[in-house]
Amino acid sequence: GDSVTQMEGPVTLSEEAFLTINCTYTATGYPSxxxxxxxxxxxxxxxxxxxxADDKGSNKxxxxxxxxxxxxxxxxxxxxxxxxxxxYFCALSTGTSYGKLTFGQGxxxxxxx
Amino acid sequence: xxxVIQSPRHEVTEMGQEVTLRCKPISGHDYLFWYRQTMMxxxxxxxxxxxxxxxxxxxxxxxRFSAKMPNASFSTLKIxxxxxxxxxxYFCASTPTSGRIxxxxxxxxxxxxxx
Numbered sequence: 001g002d003s004v005t006q007m008e009g010p011v012t013l014s015e016e017a018f019l020t021i022n023c024t025y026t027a028t029g030y031p032s033x034x035x036x037x038x039x040x041x042x043x044x045x046x047x048x049x050x051x052x053a054d055d056k057g058s059n060k061x062x063x064x065x066x067x068x069x070x071x072x073x074x075x076x077x078x079x080x081x082x083x084x085x086x087x088y089f090c091a092l093s094t095g096t097s098y099g100k101l102t103f104g105q106g107x108x109x110x111x112x113x
Numbered sequence: 114x115x116x117v118i119q120s121p122r123h124e125v126t127e128m129g130q131e132v133t134l135r136c137k138p139i140s141g142h143d144y145l146f147w148y149r150q151t152m153m154x155x156x157x158x159x160x161x162x163x164x165x166x167x168x169x170x171x172x173x174x175x176x177r178f179s180a181k182m183p184n185a186s187f188s189t190l191k192i193x194x195x196x197x198x199x200x201x202x203y204f205c206a207s208t209p210t211s212g213r214i215x216x217x218x219x220x221x222x223x224x225x226x227x228x
Contacts (some may be wrong), residue, residue, distance in 0.1 A: 007154050043117070043204050044156075044221030051214075089156065093215035099144040099208050100169070101215055105155045 002027045004090050006104035013111050019077040021107050023064075023090035026071065030091040033057075033066055034072040034101065038087040047075075047088070081112045115139070117220035119205050125226045131193040135224045136205030137186055146217060147180055147190050148204040156204075162188065163210075195227045 015023040025031065032051040036044040048057035053068035061074060061079045090104040118137040126132055138145050144162040160170040165182045173180070177196070182188040192199055202224050206217040 034215050041221075043206070043221050044217075045219065046216050049215060050226075091215070099163070099210070099214070099217070100146075100158070100161060101217060103156050 002031070002034045002092060002094060002102045004092055004102055004104035006088075006090050006107050009106070010015055010108035010110060013080055013109070015111055015113050016079045017111075019075070019084075019109070021075040021088055021090075021109070023073045023075065023104060024071055025073065025090075025092050027092055027094055029094035031094045033060070033064070034075070034091040034093070035064055035075050036089040036091060036103075038106070039060065040086070044089060080109075082111045082113055085109055085111045117205055117218055118211065119203075119220035119223050121223060122221065123224045123226075126195055127228050128196055129194045130227075131191065132195045132225060132227075134190040134203050134205075134225070136188045136190070136220060138205070138207030139209075139218055139224070140186065142207035142209045142218070143185070144208045144210065144217075145182060145188050146182075146206040146208075147188070148206065149201045150204060150222070159190070162220045188221055192225075195225075197227045200225055200227050 004025045014056045034049045035047040037047045039046045048059040050057040050066035056065045064073050087106045089106045091101045120135045143164050147159040149157045159172045162178045162182045180190045202222045204222045206219045208217045
């Protein structure tokens with residue numbers, strides 16, 4: 001079956017530090033890949049996505065590149081802010097179950113001033 | 114356009130009581146998902162509907178849980194009887210068939226506490 005594995009958290013960084021959150025996947029089909037973010041007290045919201053190999057998704061300074069050869073979709077940001085403190089979820093979707101997402105376990109990010 | 118609406122936002126009840134959570138998806142969205150989030154188990158998909166029909170309920174933990182979608186604009190998740198281990202945040206999400214695949218729109222969640 002499909003699965004997503006994220007790096008263990010929590011991750012604690014100082015403001016302006018570089019962020020990487022690792023994500024790898026296994027899928028029976030050709031998946032689309034996503035990063036969702038959950039701010040404190042809120043529901044999840046889509047941060048970025050990529051639908052085919054070598055695509056780069058980007059939003060709000062975050063980037064992730066779809067690497068088919070390594071089945072990875074690592075999230076990066078060059079300079080984090082306190083407002084980036086949230087839980088980040090990697091997810092995939094395949095055509096076999098339209099609309100259904102398989103989520104990773106989530107990574108808690110805390111950014112200190 | 115209003116987002117996904119969930120009610121109540123917070124629910125505190127006693128063990129053994131019936132609990133009903135409500136969700137109104139975004140108009141025009143024909144997929145609806147119910148999730149449960151806990152610290153121990155993370156985010157779990159409980160059930161999802163397409164055009165008001167349940168497609169996959171394999172995530173429903175046990176017979177105490179049931180979900181319905183009587184029409185395109187309303188869904189309920191019911192727990193009867195409730196137990197302390199049901200305490201969690203329950204999210205509803207929706208997505209349109211014609212939309213961008215994988216982009217689900219989440220509601221703010223219902224925080225359930227069972228004493």
